[in-house]
Amino acid sequence: xxxxxxxxxxxxxxxxxxxxxxxxxxxxxxxxxxxxxxxxxxxxxxxxxxxxxxxxxxxxxxxxxxxxxxxxxxxxxxxxxxxxxxxxxxxxxxxxxxxxxxxxxxxxxxxxxxxxxxxxxxxxxxxxxxxxxxxxxxxxxxxxxxxxxxxxxxxxxxxxxxxxxxxxxxxxxxxxxxxxxxxxxxxxxxxxxxxxxxxxxxxxxxxxxxxxxxxxxxxxxxxxxxxxxxxxxxxxxxxxxxxxxxxxxxxxxxxxxxxxxxxxxxxxxxxxxxxxxxxxxxxxxxxxxxxxxxxxxxxxxxxxxxxxxxxxxxxxxxxxxxxxxxxxxxxxxxxxxxxxxxxxxxxxxxxxxxxxxxxxxxxxxxxxxxxxxxxxxxxxxxx
Numbered sequence: 001x002x003x004x005x006x007x008x009x010x011x012x013x014x015x016x017x018x019x020x021x022x023x024x025x026x027x028x029x030x031x032x033x034x035x036x037x038x039x040x041x042x043x044x045x046x047x048x049x050x051x052x053x054x055x056x057x058x059x060x061x062x063x064x065x066x067x068x069x070x071x072x073x074x075x076x077x078x079x080x081x082x083x084x085x086x087x088x089x090x091x092x093x094x095x096x097x098x099x100x101x102x103x104x105x106x107x108x109x110x111x112x113x114x115x116x117x118x119x120x121x122x123x124x125x126x127x128x129x130x131x132x133x134x135x136x137x138x139x140x141x142x143x144x145x146x147x148x149x150x151x152x153x154x155x156x157x158x159x160x161x162x163x164x165x166x167x168x169x170x171x172x173x174x175x176x177x178x179x180x181x182x183x184x185x186x187x188x189x190x191x192x193x194x195x196x197x198x199x200x201x202x203x204x205x206x207x208x209x210x211x212x213x214x215x216x217x218x219x220x221x222x223x224x225x226x227x228x229x230x231x232x233x234x235x236x237x238x239x240x241x242x243x244x245x246x247x248x249x250x251x252x253x254x255x256x257x258x259x260x261x262x263x264x265x266x267x268x269x270x271x272x273x274x275x276x277x278x279x280x281x282x283x284x285x286x287x288x289x290x291x292x293x294x295x296x297x298x299x300x301x302x303x304x305x306x307x308x309x310x311x312x313x314x315x316x317x318x319x320x321x322x323x324x325x326x327x328x329x330x331x332x333x334x335x336x337x338x339x340x341x342x343x344x345x346x347x348x349x350x351x352x353x354x355x356x357x358x359x360x361x362x363x364x365x366x367x368x369x370x371x372x373x374x375x376x377x378x379x380x381x382x383x
Contacts, residue, residue, distance in 0.1 A: 004031065004085065006030045007033045007080075007083050008033065009035040009088045009089065011036060011091075012041055013036050015046070019168060024370070036058075071100075078104040081107075087142065087370070088100070090115025098136065112142055116144050140163055142165045147309065149379075168362050194257070201274060202217075203271055204278065204280065209240055210240075210241060212239075213301075215281075216331055222254065224335065229336060231339060235257070236261075277297050278298045278320075280300040284300040288300065298321075299338060302324055
């Protein structure tokens, strides 16, 4: 029996999409085609996905008309008679998506948008544009989080067509590395990084830019130091704020190491596992998924509008906690609580972290959610 054919249309498939694209391409239910440019049209230096070598990859070069993106080839793809449904990246600034989705509907294809959905309050004009754009998706919206779905329902969208598919990283790689790590490696990392390795340790992997509010972390650690409770901290990342943060840390005399950029997953895994908690003071996104996948709880801020949908993975009291945004004292309190756990408590929390990822945030779970939508099943929430 011939499998239904589904197009997945993006401007560009980045390398970090490889796990979910691999999962889709090996599906036993649908035959996927992947449509996009071969290189990043924004010239941001992001490596391309291996999917460009797939036999079902369709080259669709991107062109900009001012601030708006256009892909002529996706119009032609919408007219193909061998395609049954198309999943578009749901970005309203992609003019060709408006036209291609309309053509796909006219030719009897089901149309889906893969999108963050509603993550913050829109101006009235943006709200009108966004809602009209999303209504082109006859099959439904594939959303990253539950909050976006709830907002969509309030705006009058059919709840049966608002599918939450979450997000994912390479969980199989994460799981394999996690199982290979031995305690002696973690002791060695702490000893190499800090003069007093027995102190509790927190980590933050982030671009060092204003939106990430790393200054709050340093303020919180300074508060704890003033109370006689010093924390070792590892900051992984580069950015415009690095010099100012280093000066801030030196001024308070904090035991902090700035490691710079790191893309070595084996090293990152061991840095996470050597830590008691991951702290995300500002914008929270995939870092939360990364940390939880290694069994490390996450402390982040409490404002959903400042964060990506992955923020929802942090469940206060279960696999992490939230502090009052902008309040260093509140953050200090949470860091203290989560670095005072006993070994049995840490083991229990670690299991909960991993369970929360395996439930929703793996490529396999994401593929199943997408294919429930493609099969026309009513959307449901398993919170």
